[in-house]
Amino acid sequence: MALIRSVFQDELDNVSQSLVDLTAMVATSMQNATTSILTSDLKLAEEVIASDEKIDEIQHDSDSRVIDIIARQQPVASDLRALVTALRIGSDLERMGDLAHHVAKIARLRHPNAAIPAELVEIVHAMGDAAVRITQKTGVVIATRDTEMALEVERDDDEMDALHRKLISALIEPTWKYGIETAIDLTLLGRYYERYADHAVSVSRRVYFLVTGKFAS
């Protein structure tokens, strides 16, 4: 019995490790997507776009493994909740990969032109950095179940929201001179970064709930 329990525990740890690995992958994707759009780097944009399939595949494998564990081990209570949470976290991370992919697609669409006007580079750069920082922290939250850090992720997201508002404010300034198409690109970009961070928050909240049984407020 102790042995079976230990095998099960190993399986849970493996699932958790896959999710941590996925977190690192989607952080790298968003990092590269941001660089590709800020530097009009087509090769890097293509890399991000291609890597999304790999992320989807890993998430899909991780999901299958989780379902297989549920079927074989028939866990109840907290173990079952942890496995269901793993499925949900996988789905958030997969979506974060999609959003990095969307950013890279705008870089590709506008190449060889710059998608971002010079005076907005700083904001987009900051949104990219915030996205990566939040995701790295989220990886630590998954690995350690640190509830304090889960709450920190919420605060980091407030910073992303502030950057997002700043970006939209710049677009609606009467002095805006880059036309509608660029404004549309930046509206969508802003949305992608914001949603990306939202999913990281969602992951952290799921871990918080799993550990404490309470919703992070």
Added chain:
Amino acid sequence: MALIRSVFQDELDNVSQSLVDLTAMVATSMQNATTSILTSDLKLAEEVIASDEKIDEIQHDSDSRVIDIIARQQPVASDLRALVTALRIGSDLERMGDLAHHVAKIARLRHPNAAIPAELVEIVHAMGDAAVRITQKTGVVIATRDTEMALEVERDDDEMDALHRKLISALIEPTWKYGIETAIDLTLLGRYYERYADHAVSVSRRVYFLVTGKFAS
């Protein structure tokens, strides 16, 4: 044993029925959100915004019930897959509710002004209709597991994508005269309808995969 099996089957049917009910709710939400934005109806927009909480609550209850069934019945193979699929469908539907809520929030933000210029009313109206039609069909797919209809939902989504492209084209016409703010609103609106339909497609694909073991292509 036959009795236990039958109780389990009843439980699965109840889960499925909750999801069908949720589908009807998010269709109504998007219908009302569209009407509220096309007619600048603040009261209706507020209704949609308030109903989102109800949708979240129902989805949350449905999820808890599914997890409870897994814990008690310890299903394997296709029954387990059906329950995991139910969790995923619930999460898609919950997100569709959020997106209807986002549409209503733009209506509220711009009230008493019209958010949509007269010449774009027709496209937004068509996107709203397409969203509702896709969702209703998706409800039937959940209820009947009709794989032909699941494929139809994919085709209906192509129509939504075409409308979305038409909307964006209108924004980047050199003759566009409604300014950046309206273009931003419409960019986001277009995105909300598109994502809403994507989630309906995702639900239909999940049912298709559950029934056939193959991905809908």
